[in-house]
Structure formats: structure tokens, C-alpha cells
Amino acid sequence: MLQGKTRTAAWIGFGLYTVLTLFFLFVGFNRSSALPETGLRYHLVFDGIPLRFPGDGYSNLWLFNLGNYLAFVPFGIVIPLLIRCRFLPFLLVFLAAITGVELVQMLTQLGAFDINDIVINTLGATVGYGAQRLVRRDRTTQRGLLKLLFSGAVLTLAVYSGVSGLNHYLDYGRGEVIALDQLPLEKGELRWEPKLNGFTAAQERIEPAINLYSRDNPRSQEFSLRLDGQFKEFSGNLAVPDDVISAASSGSSRVIISADGEEIYSMDLNIVPGENQPLSFRVPLEGKQELTIAVFNDAADPRTNAVFWDLTLIEANAGQKLMARIHQLFYSSKG
Known part of the structure; x- marks a missing residue:
């Protein structure tokens, strides 16, 4: 866990990042004018993890879904450095929090409750948690932080490539x-x-x-x-x-x-x-x-x-x- 001034700075940075993330979830991208229809909107069918290669016919959505994935990787990296927690409690608390965010989006009509968003956000946080667990020593030093960033980038890329490959198989694969x-x-x-x-x-x-x-x-x-x-x-x-x-x-x-x-x-x-x-x-x-x-x-x-x-x-x-x-x-x- 981080200590001293590094811990304080991390808390401040984490708080600002959380506020920025919530801003984009509720206010950013001109949501209030981009959603003219009234009524509660929700999608409860799991369609798969929406990460795909750019050339797979999803050019309008792949960047949005990639951002939806990457935006939550830092939560998985930083939270365990600030609060000692095992994976299962971390996962359950994160699931509860992101589900609450989706519900508020639906109730305020600034978005929709989407089970696929919950899955991709949770995947991002899980990848971040896994990345920080790969670095067991010197995580509070400059070298350790660089290792955290590197492991996060490698694991993020590996999971993205794996899921995108699976989706390509589901979208374009064929049998006999x-x-x-x-x-x-x-x-x-x-x-x-x-x-x-x-x-x-x-x-x-x-x-x-x-x-x-x-x-x-x-x-x-x-x-x-x-x-x-x-x-x-x-x-x-x-x-x-x-x-x-x-x-x-x-x-x-x-x-x-x-x-x-x-x-x-x-x-x-x-x-x-x-x-x-x-x-x-x-x-x-x-x-x-x-x-x-x-x-x-x-x-x-x-x-x-x-x-x-x-x-x-x-x-x-x-x-x-x-x-x-x-x-x-x-x-x-x-x-």
C-alpha cells in the first residue's frame, strides 16, 4: 500500500479521476441533448463483451467501447494501493458501485441501464487489479510505479486482443x-x-x-x-x-x-x-x-x-x- 505523501497525492488524483469519469458518464458527450426520447431505457440481455477489432464492421462503436474498457482499468490498479482488499470483496464492491451508476443513468434519463456496460467496466477494473498484483515488490517506488504501468498496459492489451479475437470468432466464424x-x-x-x-x-x-x-x-x-x-x-x-x-x-x-x-x-x-x-x-x-x-x-x-x-x-x-x-x-x- 502507498504511504505518506505518495498516498495523499494518490487519493487526490484518484478523487479527481473519479469525478472526471462521472462527468463523462452523466454530462459529457452532450448527453442531455443527444437523448431526446422520454422513458426509462434499459438493456438486460448479455450480448457478449463488446470489444472488437477496428476492422470488424463496428467502426462507429469500437472506440467508444474501448474507452469504456480502458477508463476503468485505473480503478483496479489504484484502489488496492490505497485500501488493502482481496479480489472478491473488491469485485463485489465495484459491481455494486457500477450497477448503481447504471441505475442512476437510467433514472435520470441521461443514459441507459445496460448489462453489457456493467460487464465491460468490470472487466477493465479486473484487468487493473490483476496488473497491480503482478508487481509484488517496490510498488511505492518510481521504478515500481513504472512496472505497474507496464504490467497494466501489457495485460490490458492481452485481454483486449483475446476478447476481440473471441468476438471475431462469434461474429464471423462458421461451421459446416x-x-x-x-x-x-x-x-x-x-x-x-x-x-x-x-x-x-x-x-x-x-x-x-x-x-x-x-x-x-x-x-x-x-x-x-x-x-x-x-x-x-x-x-x-x-x-x-x-x-x-x-x-x-x-x-x-x-x-x-x-x-x-x-x-x-x-x-x-x-x-x-x-x-x-x-x-x-x-x-x-x-x-x-x-x-x-x-x-x-x-x-x-x-x-x-x-x-x-x-x-x-x-x-x-x-x-x-x-x-x-x-x-x-x-x-x-x-x-
């Missing part, structure tokens, strides 16, 4: 690619062509490689598959073949893709010569329990039917499946 024709249907019927014969659409040659939706399927139909939160993405291709379109053909084909009863993607194809260009699609399915595909054809010619090919589902990786289960358990408990 599974052909749709290999999965059982929960509702409806679906026929697949036994041979992957090629065809043309808008004079473009198409060569299916994985599967091919049969033209013998009803022109308008609906079928569903059970996902159970195990899949990350649904992708494939859609077209009306040239050989079922005559010079006098007109109308359109429409496909609606729904997940858990909510429409999430739709496609429309013109049944007109030269205007039946093939379409490709990729639909995110994170955490979804059921996938439903509805096909509608309104062409007068009974031969006209849209066809899919190379329909696949990409499995979520182990981490994504775990997060989907956590979210499902939370929402089911709320219901």
Missing part, C-alpha cells in the same frame, strides 16, 4: 455447410431433381453443383424446416428458366423467406423473355428456430415455375450455438 436437400422438412413437401441438369436463364448458362429444386413442385407452395438456433446463414440461387418462358409470357414469381413467423427476405422475378435474370441471396439466421419458404407463381402458362439451386444452410459454430441457447433461455424465462 449443409445442403438443404439433406435436411428433413417440418411442414410441407419438397421435390428435388435426381440429376443436376443445367439450364439457361436470361441467356445465362446455369450449372447447379449441389442441388436443384424440381419443376414438378407445385407452382405455389410453402415448406418449413426446424433450425433450433443451429444455423448462421441460408443461401442459394433463384431463376425462371428460359425454356418455360414464351414470347407472350407475362407475370412474376415471388419468394418470401420467413424465420420464426416473421418475413426477413423476399425476391421477385419477372416472367418475361430477357428479364428473368437469376438472383442470388444470403439470409442471416442467427438464433432462429424455424425457416419457412413460400413460393408464388402467377404466370398463365402452367409450365412456368421458378427453380432454386445450390440451396445451403451454414451451421453456426460452437460459440454461436451457445450464445443462441443463452438468448433463447433468457427470452423463454421472460415469457
